[in-house]
Amino acid sequence: MGFDFLSPLEDGFIDFTSGLSSQQLGSKIVLHSEKDFPDTEKINLAIVGVLDNRGDNAQFEEVDLTEIRKEFYSLFPGNWDASIADLGNIEAGNSIEDTYFALQMVVAELIKKKIIPIVIGGSQDLTYAMYRAYDGLEQMVNLVAIDNKFDFGKPEEPISAGSYLSKIVIQEPNNLFNYSNIGYQTYYNSQEEIDLIEKLFFDAYRLGEVSNNISISEPVFRDADIISLDLTAIKSCDSGNFITFTPNGFNGKEICSLSRYAGISDKVSLFGIFNHNNSKQESVLVAQIIWYFIEGFQYRSKEYPFGSKDNYLKYMVQLEDEELVFYKSDKTERWWIEIPFISNVNNKLKRNTLLPCSHEDYLAACNNELPERWWKAQRKNVI
Numbered sequence: 330m331g332f333d334f335l336s337p338l339e340d341g342f343i344d345f346t347s348g349l350s351s352q353q354l355g356s357k358i359v360l361h362s363e364k365d366f367p368d369t370e371k372i373n374l375a376i377v378g379v380l381d382n383r384g385d386n387a388q389f390e391e392v393d394l395t396e397i398r399k400e401f402y403s404l405f406p407g408n409w410d411a412s413i414a415d416l417g418n419i420e421a422g423n424s425i426e427d428t429y430f431a432l433q434m435v436v437a438e439l440i441k442k443k444i445i446p447i448v449i450g451g452s453q454d455l456t457y458a459m460y461r462a463y464d465g466l467e468q469m470v471n472l473v474a475i476d477n478k479f480d481f482g483k484p485e486e487p488i489s490a491g492s493y494l495s496k497i498v499i500q501e502p503n504n505l506f507n508y509s510n511i512g513y514q515t516y517y518n519s520q521e522e523i524d525l526i527e528k529l530f531f532d533a534y535r536l537g538e539v540s541n542n543i544s545i546s547e548p549v550f551r552d553a554d555i556i557s558l559d560l561t562a563i564k565s566c567d568s569g570n571f572i573t574f575t576p577n578g579f580n581g582k583e584i585c586s587l588s589r590y591a592g593i594s595d596k597v598s599l600f601g602i603f604n605h606n607n608s609k610q611e612s613v614l615v616a617q618i619i620w621y622f623i624e625g626f627q628y629r630s631k632e633y634p635f636g637s638k639d640n641y642l643k644y645m646v647q648l649e650d651e652e653l654v655f656y657k658s659d660k661t662e663r664w665w666i667e668i669p670f671i672s673n674v675n676n677k678l679k680r681n682t683l684l685p686c687s688h689e690d691y692l693a694a695c696n697n698e699l700p701e702r703w704w705k706a707q708r709k710n711v712i
Contacts, residue, residue, distance in 0.1 A: 331438035332369075334431035335377070335417045337361045342395060346402055355402030359414040367414035374413045374623060375439055376447045381421035381428040384454030385490045385604060393607050394418070394449055400616035409627045425488075429458035436462035436599060445626065446599055447619060452490040453480065453603035456557040460497050460505070462599075463554070469506035471552055471596075472497070475587055476559040477514040477536065477578060479522045490559075490604065498529070506709065509549045511587065512536045512562050512579055530705040536577065543586050544687070548702070550590040551663070551685035555599045558588070558618070560611065569610020581614055585621040592625020595632055630661050641665075646694040653703070655691050656683060664688055668706050682706075 343362050346355035358376075359367040369375075380392040398415070419435060422428040432448070436459050439446045448459060456474070463470050474480070474494075482492020484499060497505055509532040515523070526533045532549060539546055550556070564578035565571055579587070591597050600622055602615060632640075641656040654667040665683035690700040 331431075331434035331436075332366070332416070334419050334435055335361060336420055337363050337366075337417045338398075338415060342398065345399060349402060352405055353402065354404050354406050354413075357406060357413070358402065359412070361415060361417040367416065369414070369439075369442055369444060371412055372414040372444055373411045374445045374447060374626065376413070376415045376449065376619075377432075377435060377439075378418035378449050379428065379432055379451040379455055380418050381425065381455070382450065382452040382604075383421070383425045383428075384488065384493070385452035392421075392451055392605070394605070396607070396609050396612035397449060397605065397615045397619075400612045401619055404616060404620055407624050407627060409623065411623060411627055413623065425454075429455070429461070432458040433461045433464075437465060440466065440598055445597070447622065448599070448601040449615070449619075450601065450603035450605065453557060453559050453601075454488050454490045454493040455603060456555070456601060457488060457493045457496055459555055459557070459599055459601055463504055464502055468504070468554075470504045470554045471507045471509070472505060472555045472557065473509045473511060473549055473553040473591075474557045474559065475511045475562050475579075475584070476557070477512060477562045477575070478517045478559075479510060479513060479526065479533070480559075481522050481525065507531065507552070507706070509553070510534065511546050511549065512539055514577060530708045532702060532705065536579070539587075540579070540583060543583055545689075546587060547590045548664075548685035548687050548690075550587075550594045551596065553591070553594060553597050556591045556597055556601065558584075558600075558602045560602065560604045560606070560615070563614070568614055569608050570606045572606045572608075573604070581617070584614070585617055588618045588621040589625040592622040593628055593630075594625075595629050630658075632658055632661065632663070644691065646691070648694065648697055648699065651699065653694050653700075655686070655694070657691075664691055666690065666694075666700060666703050668703065 349355040378394040382392050419431045436446050480494045482495050484495050486492045488496050511534050514536050561573050561575050562578050563584050565575045567581040640659050644655040646653040656665045664686050666686045668682045668684050684706050
């Protein structure tokens with residue numbers, strides 16, 4: 330059973346939470362201790378630490394998540410009724426592959442139980458193990474990375490925090506339908522990598538583009554299954570990470586907004602936070618990132634793919650060569666665009682699918698412009 334890979338929280342940390350007030354999060358979260366394992370039938374979200382950063386060439390010291398937990402459990406919850414558990418840590422295995430296997434098993438077990446794992450790493454190559462957890466679910470997966478780099482690396486390189494995406498794209502079974510990057514910085518990525526993103530019909534949004542209008546990322550998160558956050562996407566003056574110095578990146582407010590968008594998405598079933606540098610300063614921000622993800626989860630609207638189309642207004646837009654069908658939610662005023670099923674092709678969707686979009690996409694269509702994400706989804710649908 331996957332949970333056998335989890336080690337309990339230390340007694341000293343349990344003592345710390347017992348000293349918190351009854352109103353703080355530490356008193357409201359069920360903890361995996363030496364004596365007790367949380368009842369997984371009663372929880373909605375599970376925090377899992379992974380104490381392995383061998384995939385990061387920056388060579389941080391040993392992973393220590395104690396400060397993140399202390400900062401998080403010292404916060405006060407919002408008006409939440411979600412049940413949260415801290416399942417403890419996955420220790421570094423004899424090899425990095427052992428750690429991947431343990432994480433894959435734990436995440437797969439939680440997802441089958443409809444529990445959303447919040448994975449705190451370790452190095453970002455652990456995203457590969459999280460993605461592999463979906464192998465047994467027989468579904469296509471959409472991955473969103475909040476990252477200043479694409480992390481392709483070279484195909485012949487061993488898997489690492491800087492090359493895990495290549496393994497996800499290349500290795501079988503290939504469950505990846507779409508990859509989206511939020512916040513890439515052009516000077517950290519070769520033109521070859523940028524061209525490859527286009528060639529594979531993936532989505533990528535530059536840091537400046539998202540910072541100028543952070544709401545453009547919301548439809549991207551709404552269509553995601555896995556979110557992988559690289560903490561080096563945050564500028565160092567906000568994160569406190571001066572080991573891997575990043576002069577430009579998201580600020581604290583922006584990264585928390587992105588985390589809330591991830592949480593509020595009805596589709597997101599896994600959230601990972603990676604490349605923590607063990608500093609107390611960064612721990613404060615990571616705690617708030619987790620807080621905002623749970624805050625978002627609390628306000629999920631249970632819309633598509635769970636709701637009925639009866640609760641949507643339907644808009645038809647006739648372009649020169651296409652008829653586009655948009656849907657607008659009565660409940661949240663969010664927008665979707667229909668990706669039609671195409672017969673006689675080996676497509677991966679097999680049915681009409683609604684792709685999250687923005688009101689701006691609808692207005693662009695009214696001006697005879699095809700939404701770019703719709704076009705890319707169509708291309709993936711037919712190849």
